[in-house]
Amino acid sequence: KNRCLLSKWLHKLSVETEGTWVQILHNKYLQSKTLAQVTVRPNDSPFWKGLMRTKAAFFHRTKFTIGNSNSTRFWEDTWLGE
Numbered sequence: 001k002n003r004c005l006l007s008k009w010l011h012k013l014s015v016e017t018e019g020t021w022v023q024i025l026h027n028k029y030l031q032s033k034t035l036a037q038v039t040v041r042p043n044d045s046p047f048w049k050g051l052m053r054t055k056a057a058f059f060h061r062t063k064f065t066i067g068n069s070n071s072t073r074f075w076e077d078t079w080l081g082e
Contacts, residue, residue: 002050003054003057006050006051006053006054006058007054007057007058007061009051010035010051010054010055010058011058011062013025013035013051014035014062025048029044029048035055036059038052039052040052040053
């Protein structure tokens with residue numbers, strides 16, 4: 001149940017670009033990295049640590065569309081496996 005709720009947050013974070021909470025998470029945790037690139041740090045909040053624990057399962061069940069490529073980092077994003 002908890003993993004499902006965290007997956008919803010990951011989905012929102014990966015598709016939404018506006019909103020106060022999105023800006024806070026981007027500024028504090030993502031900065032210039034994508035969701036796939038960011039890792040958990042010891043001082044991160046329990047909420048963010050939960051998101052990071054759920055991230056692998058989320059990516060295994062999610063399909064992303066490149067779209068207009070504004071948030072796609074072709075040479076840096078993980079496309080398949082490692």
